[in-house]
Amino acid sequence: MSDCDCSLLVLGEDEAQDYTMQDYAGAMPRWCPGCGDHGILTSVQRLLEEEQLAPERTVFVSGIGCSSRLPHYLKTYGFHGLHGRALPVATGVKLSRPDLHVFAVMGDGDCCSIGAGHWMHATRYNVDMVALMLDNEIYGLTKNQTSPTTPQGHPSNTQPRGSYLPPLNPLSATLGISNASFVAQTSDWVPAHLYATLRAAYRHRGFAFVRILQRCPQYSTKIFDSFLRDPSRTELLIHERGIDVPEVADLYPNRRRHDPSDLDAARAVAQDTSMARLGVFYQNESHPRYEETRHVPPHSVDERLELLTAEFDRHAI
Amino acid sequence: MDAHTGASTMAAPPEPTSHPRLLRLAEHTLEILSDPGEGAQKCGQIFGEASARMGNGVWTVEIIPAEIQPPARSPAGGSGNRIRVGQGPVTNWGDHANLVVAFNEQVLLGRHDLDALADDAIVLIENRWASEDDEVIRKQWESAMAQLTTRNYRIIEVPMETECLEVVDAPRKGKNMFVLGMLCWIYRRDLETVREIVARQFRKKSAEVVEMNHALLDVGYRWAEAHLDFQFDIPCTPPSVPMVVTNGNQAVALGAIAAGMELCAMYPITPATSVSHYLGDIFERFGGIVHQAEDEIAAAGVAIGASYAGKVAFTVTSGPGLALKTEFIGLAVMGEVPLVVVDVQRGGPSTGLPTKVEQSDLLAALFAQAGDAPRVVIAPATIEECFNAMITARRIAETFRCVVIVLTDANLATGVQPWIRPELDRRWLADPVDQAAVPNGVRPYEWDPNTGLSRRFIPGQPGGMHTLTGLAHDERSTVAYTPDVHQRGCEMRSRKLAVLQNALKPPPVHGDSDGDLLIVGWGSTKGAIEEAVDRVRAEGQRVSSTHLTFLSPMHPGLRELFARFGKVMTVEINYSDAPTAPYITQENRRLGQLAWLLRASTLVDVDCWTKVPGEPLRPARIHAAIRDALSHERNP
Ligand SMILES: Cc1ncc(C[n+]2csc(CCOP(=O)(O)OP(=O)(O)O)c2C)c(N)n1
Ligand code: SF4
Ligand SMILES: [Mg+2]
Numbered sequence: 001m002s003d004c005d006c007s008l009l010v011l012g013e014d015e016a017q018d019y020t021m022q023d024y025a026g027a028m029p030r031w032c033p034g035c036g037d038h039g040i041l042t043s044v045q046r047l048l049e050e051e052q053l054a055p056e057r058t059v060f061v062s063g064i065g066c067s068s069r070l071p072h073y074l075k076t077y078g079f080h081g082l083h084g085r086a087l088p089v090a091t092g093v094k095l096s097r098p099d100l101h102v103f104a105v106m107g108d109g110d111c112c113s114i115g116a117g118h119w120m121h122a123t124r125y126n127v128d129m130v131a132l133m134l135d136n137e138i139y140g141l142t143k144n145q146t147s148p149t150t151p152q153g154h155p156s157n158t159q160p161r162g163s164y165l166p167p168l169n170p171l172s173a174t175l176g177i178s179n180a181s182f183v184a185q186t187s188d189w190v191p192a193h194l195y196a197t198l199r200a201a202y203r204h205r206g207f208a209f210v211r212i213l214q215r216c217p218q219y220s221t222k223i224f225d226s227f228l229r230d231p232s233r234t235e236l237l238i239h240e241r242g243i244d245v246p247e248v249a250d251l252y253p254n255r256r257r258h259d260p261s262d263l264d265a266a267r268a269v270a271q272d273t274s275m276a277r278l279g280v281f282y283q284n285e286s287h288p289r290y291e292e293t294r295h296v297p298p299h300s301v302d303e304r305l306e307l308l309t310a311e312f313d314r315h316a317i
Numbered sequence: 318m319d320a321h322t323g324a325s326t327m328a329a330p331p332e333p334t335s336h337p338r339l340l341r342l343a344e345h346t347l348e349i350l351s352d353p354g355e356g357a358q359k360c361g362q363i364f365g366e367a368s369a370r371m372g373n374g375v376w377t378v379e380i381i382p383a384e385i386q387p388p389a390r391s392p393a394g395g396s397g398n399r400i401r402v403g404q405g406p407v408t409n410w411g412d413h414a415n416l417v418v419a420f421n422e423q424v425l426l427g428r429h430d431l432d433a434l435a436d437d438a439i440v441l442i443e444n445r446w447a448s449e450d451d452e453v454i455r456k457q458w459e460s461a462m463a464q465l466t467t468r469n470y471r472i473i474e475v476p477m478e479t480e481c482l483e484v485v486d487a488p489r490k491g492k493n494m495f496v497l498g499m500l501c502w503i504y505r506r507d508l509e510t511v512r513e514i515v516a517r518q519f520r521k522k523s524a525e526v527v528e529m530n531h532a533l534l535d536v537g538y539r540w541a542e543a544h545l546d547f548q549f550d551i552p553c554t555p556p557s558v559p560m561v562v563t564n565g566n567q568a569v570a571l572g573a574i575a576a577g578m579e580l581c582a583m584y585p586i587t588p589a590t591s592v593s594h595y596l597g598d599i600f601e602r603f604g605g606i607v608h609q610a611e612d613e614i615a616a617a618g619v620a621i622g623a624s625y626a627g628k629v630a631f632t633v634t635s636g637p638g639l640a641l642k643t644e645f646i647g648l649a650v651m652g653e654v655p656l657v658v659v660d661v662q663r664g665g666p667s668t669g670l671p672t673k674v675e676q677s678d679l680l681a682a683l684f685a686q687a688g689d690a691p692r693v694v695i696a697p698a699t700i701e702e703c704f705n706a707m708i709t710a711r712r713i714a715e716t717f718r719c720v721v722i723v724l725t726d727a728n729l730a731t732g733v734q735p736w737i738r739p740e741l742d743r744r745w746l747a748d749p750v751d752q753a754a755v756p757n758g759v760r761p762y763e764w765d766p767n768t769g770l771s772r773r774f775i776p777g778q779p780g781g782m783h784t785l786t787g788l789a790h791d792e793r794s795t796v797a798y799t800p801d802v803h804q805r806g807c808e809m810r811s812r813k814l815a816v817l818q819n820a821l822k823p824p825p826v827h828g829d830s831d832g833d834l835l836i837v838g839w840g841s842t843k844g845a846i847e848e849a850v851d852r853v854r855a856e857g858q859r860v861s862s863t864h865l866t867f868l869s870p871m872h873p874g875l876r877e878l879f880a881r882f883g884k885v886m887t888v889e890i891n892y893s894d895a896p897t898a899p900y901i902t903q904e905n906r907r908l909g910q911l912a913w914l915l916r917a918s919t920l921v922d923v924d925c926w927t928k929v930p931g932e933p934l935r936p937a938r939i940h941a942a943i944r945d946a947l948s949h950e951r952n953p
Contacts, residue, residue, distance in 0.1 A: 026784070027795070056779045061622070064787075071784045072796070077776040078784025079625060081618075082648055088615040092622020092630070093776070095608065096580060100626065100776055118618075121611040299604035301577075301746045307602055308574055312738055315561040315571075317370040 023055060024048045026075045031066060036188030036214035040134060041073055043194045044103075047202060048076070058101045061090040063115060065107030065141045067134035067214070084115030087122040087131065094127045095291050101202075102129040109139045112148040112168055123177040125290035126207045130198070133170060133209070136216035137223050144219040151223055171270035174209050175263065175282055181206035183266065183281045184243075187213035189228060190252075193236070193278050196243045205285050213276060227276050237269065237279025252278075337548045344374075344403035345504075345549055346411045346435075349496060350428060351420035352389045353382060353396040356493030361398025362733065363518065364500055367511045368400070369562045369735040372553035374407035375400065376844070377564075377733035378933065380428075381672040390446075390457070395424030399433075402504070404552045407734070408699070408844025412937040414438055416503070418496050420477070421446055422461040429465055431932070436469045439547075441499070443492070444474035473545070475499070480540050484532045491533045498537025504549050508538065559738040565703040565729030568736075569659055570595040572707030573631060574603050575739070577746035578657075580630040582608045582619040587671045588727040589635045589661035613638035617645035617658070624654050625785065627750050627775035629711060631657035636665045636678045639722075643685050646720055650690040650810060652785045653762065653771070655714035655749075657707070662726040662840075664931055673931035674727040676840050677891040679910040682722045683869050691811045692720040694869040698843035701736035702866070703729055708745050715749055717813045718773055724868070726890075728841040728933045755781035760792040762809070769812035814870040821867055823874030828854055828861030831881035834947060836862040837923070838888050839911055842934055846888050849939035853947075860943055868914070876919040884950050887912045887925040888939055 024045045031037045048058065058076035062068035064083035071078025081089050090104040104122075111119050111133045122131065138156060139145040145158040149170060153162040174183050182204040186197035194212065201208035215224045227233050235254040238244045242260045249255070258269055258279065266282040299307070349364075351357035358379060365377040380397045387394030401411045413435035419425035419442045428434060446458045465472065481488035481495050488495075494515070501511055512531055519527045563571065570592050573581060581600065583593045597607045610616035616632045623630035634642065639660045649656040662678045664670025682694045693713050697706040703725055710721040755774055761783040763771045774781035783794040789803040790796055797803075826835075827847050838846045843864045850862045861882070865872055879885045889909040894901045908916070909925035916923050926942040928934065 055782050057777055059626070059776045060784075072786070074784075075782050077782050078786075079622075079652075080784050080786040080788070081621075081652075082644055082787060085614065085618050085645065088610065088618025089622035089625070091615075092580075092582070092619035092624075093626040095606075095619065096623040096628040096630070097626040097776065117611055118615055121615070294606050294608070296601045296604050296606060299602075301743050304574070304577075304603050304746055305741055305743060308571070308741055311571065311574075311599060312561055312741075315563050315567070316738065317366065317556070317560050317562050317735055 017054070019049055019052055019055070021045055021049050024075055026071075026073045026078075029073045030069065032218050034215070034217040035066070036136065036216065037067055037070065037134060039188045039191055040132070040194065040212055040214065041070055043191060043198055044070070045074070046195055047198045048074075050199070051202060053101050057099065058103070059090075059093055060103045060105055061086045061093060062105040063107065063110035065110050065139070066216075067107040067136075067140070068105060068110060070105045084110050084113070085118065086110065087115060087118040090129055090131075091122060091125060091127050091290075094129050095294065098128070098291050098295070104129060104131045106131070106133050107140070108133060108135040108137060108147045108149045108170075112170055116148075119174075120177055123174055123207055123209065124179045126179045126181050126287050127290045128206055130201045130208045130210065133211045134214045135170065135211050136214045136220050137167070138216055138220040140216050140219060154220070154223060156219070169270065169273060170211050171281055172267065175267050175270055179287045180209070180282065181285065181287045182208035182283050183270075184209070184279065185211045185213070185276075185281065186278050187227070187276065188215060189224075190248055190278065192247045193243070193245045196245045197278075197280070200243050200280060204283060206287060206289055233275055235275045235277045237277055237281065239280070241283065242280035337546050339548045339550055341550045341552070343551070344401065344407065345416065345551060346399060346401040346414045347416040347418070347500070348380070348397060348399045348414040348428060348433065349418045350380065350395045350397040350424040351493070352394060352424065353385075353387065355396075355420050355489060357397035357420065357496075359518065360493040360497045360500075361400055363497055363511060363514050364506070365398070365400045365733055366514055366562050367506050368402045368504070369560070370510055371507055372555035373551055374403040374405050375562075375733070375735060376407040376410055378410045378728065379731040381731070390421045390423040390454070392423050392427030392430060395427045397424070402551055404554075409848060409936065410732070410933050412935045417441070418500070419443065420492060422458050422465070426461045426464065429468070434468070434470065438470050440465070440470050440472045441475050442472060443477040445476070445478050447474070475540070480536055481533060483536055484529060491529070494530045494533035495537035495540070498534040498539075499541040501534070502538045502541035502548070503545065504551065508534070556735070560735045561738045562733060562735045563700060564591075564731055564733045565697075565700045565725055566591040566661065566731070567595050568700045568703035569633070569707060569723075569725065572704035574600070574605065575704070575741055575745055576629070576708040576711040578629045578631055578707070578711065579605045580608060580620065580623045580628050581605070582610055582616040582623070582630065582632045583634065584610050584613045584616050584638060586613075586635045586638050588663055588730045589633050589638070589659065591730065592633045592659065592661070613641040614645060617642040621645055621649050621654050621656055624656055625652075625775070627752075627777070629749050631659060631707075631710075633659040633661070635661050635663050636681070637668065639678060639681060640685065644687075646692065647686045647688065647690045648787045649720045650686075650692055651787045653718035653773070653810070654785070655718055655773070656720045657710045657714050657723065658720065659723045659725065661730045662724060664929065670931050672727060674841065674890060674933055675929055675931075676724075676726060676842070676889050677910065677929070678724060679839070679868060679891070680913065682724055683914070689807050689811070691814050692722060692869060693717070693814065693817065694722045694724060695867055696724040696840040696865070697729065698840055698864055698866065699736070700729060700732060700734045704736075704739060711745075713817065715773070716770075717817060718771065719813055724840060726841050732841075750775050752778060754779040761785070761794045762790070762792045764792060764809040767812075768816045769809035770816070818870035818873060821870070821872050823878060824863045824865055824872045826861050826863050826878070829859065830861070832859030832861050833883040833950065834858075834860045834943065835879065835882035835885045836860065836888050836943065837865065837885060837911065837915065838862065839865045839868060842888060842890060845934045845936045846939055848936040849943060852936065852940045853943050858943075858947060860947070865911070868911070871914070871918055875915065876921065879919055879921045879923070884946065885915070885921055885923045886946055887915065887923060887927070888934065888942065889925065889927040890929060890934060891927050892929050893925050893927040
């Protein structure tokens with residue numbers, strides 16, 4: 001994400017101030033011990049600190065779910081809204097205030113089920129923001145119901161004999177939408193990769209969609225266990241235009257050179273779900289960004305009064 | 318010419334006469350009807366505007382088929398305008414049309430079936446169908462004429478297309494200007510004014526197009542002059558103050574701009590969409606944008622996001638869209654994000670009557686919500702009030718950090734009327750928030766314990782960082798489920814309405830301040846109700862009316878006002894059970910929506926007369942209902 005000069009409030013560049021991790025710490029997190037969301041929060045705070053984002057000019061918009069509690073644990077502006085509806089609110093914020101750094105935080109139910117329509121359209125609007133989908137492949141907050149990304153056969157309280165359908169593939173789905181400009185996947189248990197992905201997403205100009213595989217020790221341990229136990233089930237996508245995290249190379253020997261500018265290759269790699277692939281699938285900064293397309297220069301009160309007078313003249317009798 | 322049996326006269330145009338009969342009238346109602354695409358609406362709009370400019374009172378309503386492409390020549394497919402023109406101000410569409418111009422007999426039949434024509438109406442009808450090659454059409458014409466002649470209409474056949482051929486090759490497109498010319502002669506409209514409006518309407522077209530339309534106008538005018546034996550004179554008083562002519566949706570759009578709004582988020586829905594069409598055309602020049610969202614939910618979300626970020630935003634919709642926005646409205650109430658929602662009501666439930674007027678969203682506007690979600694609901698009654706309502710709505714939404722729902726309807730949306738040009742006020746356009754840093758220690762819901770009012774924070778303000786939440790929260794916006802925190806939050810959000818109510822005045826009374834019957838209305842029915850009340854008052858009855866602009870909170874003083882009348886009855890365009898219908902008792906009778914509210918808030922035994930005819934209420938029907946109510950009062 002980048003700064004844009006247009007704004008209702010011209011507050012200037014972020015003050016050159018030294019922000020520390022402490023400056024981004026909000027309320028005490030209330031997630032279960034071992035929940036992947038803890039690590040994601042830490043990576044987010046690290047990103048804010050490394051990028052020195054002014055807390056007052058940073059907005060985290062979320063939906064409803066365990067994952068959507070994240071804004072409460074930050075000390076930026078937060079908007080903890082409705083289940084499934086983080087993206088329209090975030091779009092409204094960025095559309096009217098391009099000077100703000102906007103993040104949307106969603107769960108898999110939030111993004112891929114109740115809010116699926118908004119996800120598709122937000123991808124197409126390509127508003128400059130980071131959209132994080134914290135995908136524990138289950139409904140956490142409401143206590144263990146099947147989500148669209150739950151693997152087929154995984155039991156839950158609503159589908160105790162195992163989920164009936166093959167899961168929805170959020171990466172393929174996003175890559176199928178016109179104007180998609182950044183699609184990446186990472187996981188909470190590879191913090192260095194997680195951080196590098198967040199940074200790439202933040203620096204991307206456009207709608208940066210990041211699916212974060214997230215452990216839920218309460219309800220979906222089984223789903224992620226095999227990845228944690230067996231590193232050969234993970235593959236890193238590496239490229240000089242994507243991300244490369246040398247620190248984790250030892251741990252994950254499977255590495256695939258994937259050029260994130262190649263959409264067909266991205267779709268092919270995303271389609272194959274036999275492994276967990278971490279990295280940038282696709283990036284393209286040449287797509288139009290909605291808030292720039294729709295940008296109109298602000299008008300002073302005097303100008304508006306004059307124009308309105310002229311408009312009334314057209315209706316005058 | 319065929320001579321039809323029946324009472325109505327059916328004739329070729331009368332012989333030319335050098336002395337047409339000139340009738341002086343206080344008012345007249347005319348309708349112009351065609352198949353969609355034949356331009357009757359444009360003709361009606363120009364006629365209405367010219368009449369307003371000349372200084373007549375005018376009320377114009379669109380007659381809209383519910384389908385986009387109804388079959389040609391179908392009774393339900395008529396498209397056009399009703400224009401009521403008067404010597405003084407005209408506040409509603411009246412009762413019956415006194416003169417109708419129809420491009421074919423089927424659209425005329427459609428209006429006849431709806432009892433839209435006065436018994437002695439003059440009908441000017443295109444006569445080509447009588448001699449059409451297609452036998453089916455000739456038969457249709459004959460059978461239509463047989464039905465129409467059961468009334469006392471004076472039917473005059475007009476060779477519209479034949480006449481237009483003088484000027485154009487494809488007369489179907491030019492007929493409306495011919496008709497306009499004809500009407501100009503009949504109503505003695507100032508031709509220069511009309512020519513000027515026509516030129517403006519076609520300003521984006523070539524000079525030849527304008528010329529051709531002017532020529533058609535002349536042909537119509539001359540034809541009428543040569544063939545008609547009557548002319549109407551409705552005295553005009555040129556307006557002494559500057560006036561504008563718009564429909565209600567244009568007034569909403571202009572009001573939004575005048576109120577300093579910067580973002581309109583919407584999803585297309587009849588009859589609200591034209592607000593966004595008009596804004597889509599002009600808003601960017603003012604620095605504003607129309608965001609067409611993927612659905613109504615997203616539209617509400619974008620507006621809320623923008624407002625939260627410090628913009629002045631609104632969303633506009635109709636009933637089904639209001640239903641979808643419900644959850645977000647609750648969030649705006651809970652988070653105290655200022656939000657203006659315009660609901661241009663149409664017939665419901667479900668898809669209902671998409672193009673027709675109804676006032677059935679009142680209770681939804683007040684109550685449709687999970688949990689207690691107090692909000693402000695205001696209902697403009699005139700087109701001018703549509704403009705003003707937007708300014709009021711923004712002011713209230715920001716001052717009280719609340720949701721304001723503006724209820725207009727299809728009648729206001731498409732009705733065209735002259736209104737006094739507003740004096741614009743720069744304060745209306747002020748920036749919404751003080752952007753200074755939040756003083757140390759001030760919390761995001763620093764509720765004044767008496768009023769519930771608190772200072773609004775927006776992102777960008779140093780020191781104001783907090784997470785707005787739809788969960789129960791305390792002054793810090795910290796989530797808390799303890800009983801006293803939730804009780805207090807509810808109290809504070811509700812208190813704001815009481816504070817607003819304290820600033821309101823009792824509604825004005827039309828007529829005497831006491832009597833036998835008080836009619837209570839809201840929204841677009843005001844003109845028709847007051848006209849009906851005037852008629853019963855002229856008969857010597859002690860009847861008055863009052864019209865409510867504020868539905869939530871309610872105007873103060875209603876209980877005292879109602880106590881001064883023997884009976885109180887609402888008149889509304891929504892459904893209520895007829896008291897005499899099978900199974901209906903005092904106990905189970907479902908009432909008009911305002912009647913429910915008034916009973917609850919005043920404990921007065923308020924009665925109601927409501928209908929859902931899919932058209933604006935006619936004064937004559939309200940008049941009859943009032944008479945009925947009075948006779949019931951006297952002989953229960
Ligand atoms: C309109 C609406 N429907 C349902 C709910 C209940 N609900 C809250 S969170 C949630 C699902 C949470 O799952 P997910 O989005 O995956 O987030 P997680 O808790 O797993 O992080 C549901 C169904 C709600 N709050 N609002
Ligand atoms: S239920 Fe799962 S997702 Fe929710 S906090 Fe606990 S571990 Fe995390
Ligand atoms: Mg989940």
